[in-house]
Amino acid sequence: MLFTKTSKLAEIVHQNYLLIPIISRFGIKFGFGDKNVEQVCKQYQIHTDFFIEIINTFNDKEYTPSKKLRELPLNITVNYLLKSHKYFNQVKLPIIENLIHQLKWENADNKNNKLILDKFFNEYRNEVIEHTSNEEKEVYPFILEIEKNFHKTRADEQFLNVLSKKSIRKYADTHDELNSALLDLKNIIIKYLPPADNNEITNQILQEIFGLEKDMEDHTKLEDSVVVPAAVMMEKELRKQLDK
Amino acid sequence: MSMGKLSFIIAENSYIIRTGLVRIINSFSEAVVLKEATELNSLIKIVNKHKPDFVIVNAKLIADPHDDIRTLFSDNLSTKFIIFVGSRRKNEHFVHFNEKISVDDEKTEIIYKIQNLIISRLPTERSDEGNELSEREKDVVKQIALGQTNKEIAEKLFISTHTVITHRKNITGKLGIKTVSGLTVYAILNNIIEIDEAV
């Protein structure tokens, strides 16, 4: 299913309810009646093409973000990425943590299970925090600087100086470890953790983790195949000024 | 997560048909389409490189589908070849192919054929024991959970670092756990180490 700007937003939610957190990340609230994507985007001052690309990328895993996405100003994408970070760190991970705390094992043999799982989860959570805050403090600002200077006839002297010392390339592919940790967490719960007395909490935890994983996959896809390549391309051009 | 799945490469120049074949193959939980090709030369290259379990190739892409297709590829390839034909050739018999799929096949026929191909390739013993760690692997898991490096583990167990790395790969394949913290959790849950030994 491919969505366009004339698709009704209500219909999109009916088609794939997993898009709800994505839509709300754009600041859109429910009660949008029969408005289509274009109308809603106009109301909330959202870039319509960007919105559609994001929705389609999330909805269909075979969908590759079109060239359009790379040609948009990077701050639109970066802004969205920042909102996703906030959602991961301030909404999703606390929900999972809270659920883990609710798990119960009465049997004395299993008294450590919660502790073990909680410890592993916290390590993962800290890795996510470290990764996202590094992007927020270092990577994204650098990318936006690259873009800003790219559009000037001559880049700032100061920035060219920075460019002679660092490159956006070294920020690529730091995502594998985070993925592995999340995969481990899933397998530990699915395959190895003795069943808790309140198994319905375990179900909820898994659902939350799968949701987070999907969301993060798309997030990473945006970073690795849209934002970073665009920045790499601009940096390459800027480096030509460096030689002069 | 393509770990342990049977791999397919699909060679077909029609986008519509290719997409359909990919979708059908990927709908089997044991199978995954690794790559797609639209002509013979690139097919030869990617098959030699990836050595898939299966290749589905449209008869149109081959000069003469009654010739032995294997001669086109590198030696000792254990790949099985499936030919895809249009209506006109659906009753022909192709001795050099392991299976034939026709554009006119009904859903049940295609599913049946692919299922049989998959079954022919699955390891005969796919029970739990296949995924159980050997004693040696348990030793390695224990050392990893105790926070030892590959080199330290090698010295402790009198094996080469290379062997330690192979063990780690196999352990990850069997358990579906890759990180040190994850393996530590596994070790504690399975009483390979005590909780207060973990780093």
Ligand SMILES: [Fe+2]
């Ligand atoms: Fe990020």
Ligand SMILES: [Fe+2]
């Ligand atoms: Fe990232």
